[in-house]
Amino acid sequence: MxxxxxxxxxxxxxxxxxxxxxxxxxxxxxxxxxxxxxxxxxxxxxxxxxxxxxxxxxxxxxxxxxxxxxxxxxxxxxxxxxxxxxxxxxxxxxxSNELIKKIIYKSDFIGGIDGYSEWIEYPLMLAARNTISFSEKKDIVLNDLIPSSFSISNYLKEYLLSWAYEEGKLSTDAEIYFKINFDKKYKIISSILENK
Structure with a gap:
């Protein structure tokens, strides 16, 4: 066979x-x-x-x-x-990046797959890179980076928010969320940005 x-x-x-x-x-x-x-x-x-x-x-x-x-x-x-x-x-x-973003951010598909946390980091980074690269300043809301239909680790959330914040792309609400939930990282990046 x-x-x-x-x-x-x-x-x-x-x-x-x-x-x-x-x-x-x-x-x-x-x-x-x-x-x-x-x-x-x-x-x-x-x-x-x-x-x-x-x-x-x-x-x-x-x-x-x-x-x-x-x-x-x-x-x-x-x-x-x-x-x-x-x-x-x-x-x-x-x-395509567009299809990856649709799968990650605009569907419930990923959350229904057992063990998605074992392979989700790379596609999440691809989707985030595309979002950050093509967004205007202060334009990225939380759901543009952090999927709402499935859970990711706090480490990944912190990384994605740090990246967008460092690029100056987080909206005011997303920046507040970042500051409240990841204050230590927020302060480190803010200090670096102030000294540039």
């Missing part, structure tokens, strides 16, 4: 039209996606089967996932492997 899956994966390797058609056939598509997610990508020795599986996951991430509903379907079909997929999804450099 494993040979069958490998043969099928190979037949879809670098075949975008075939991948698009397969996406419509959920039973076959998700069998191959699950098989691909079972690969150990941490091995230093790569084989053609790893390459086929990486392509399958990458193509899915970049070209087939268009919105949160697609991710919800993937979660439903992959079950406990959704965390593996999400980690690979967010680490794909071709997934």
């Amino acid at each position: 494993q040979t069958d899956y490998l043969d099928k994966l190979e037949s879809y390797y670098r075949e975008s039209e075939k991948m698009d058609l397969l996406w419509r056939n959920h039973d076959d598509f998700f069998q191959l996606l699950l098989f691909s997610l079972d690969m150990d990508f941490s091995l230093s020795k790569k084989t053609s089967q790893h390459e086929y599986a990486k392509y399958f996951i990458s193509y899915t991430s970049v070209f087939l996932v268009k919105n949160v509903l697609d991710l919800e379907l993937i979660e439903k079909k992959t079950g406990s492997k959704i965390g593996i997929f999400m980690n690979l999804f967010f680490n794909n450099n071709l997934v």
Whole structure:
């Protein structure tokens, strides 16, 4: 059976039209996606089967996932492997900042995934970097940085707020929240900014 899956994966390797058609056939598509997610990508020795599986996951991430509903379907079909997929999804450099921000800040999707705290830091940093880079001075409200639909550690909250505050991008309300909840860090950064 494993040979069958490998043969099928190979037949879809670098075949975008075939991948698009397969996406419509959920039973076959998700069998191959699950098989691909079972690969150990941490091995230093790569084989053609790893390459086929990486392509399958990458193509899915970049070209087939268009919105949160697609991710919800993937979660439903992959079950406990959704965390593996999400980690690979967010680490794909071709997934747009806009889609990452929608997933992080504008949906309840992340909060429903068991173990999201194990892989959420990197995509949260990507979303925050984009938000901070393209916001005007004093323009970032709390929910632009700190997701309201799932919990993150105080360490991450402090880091994100510090970053935005240092760039002068926090709104007055967000700055007050930062000062009240992370006073020590707020004072350190304020002192540095005053001495510039």
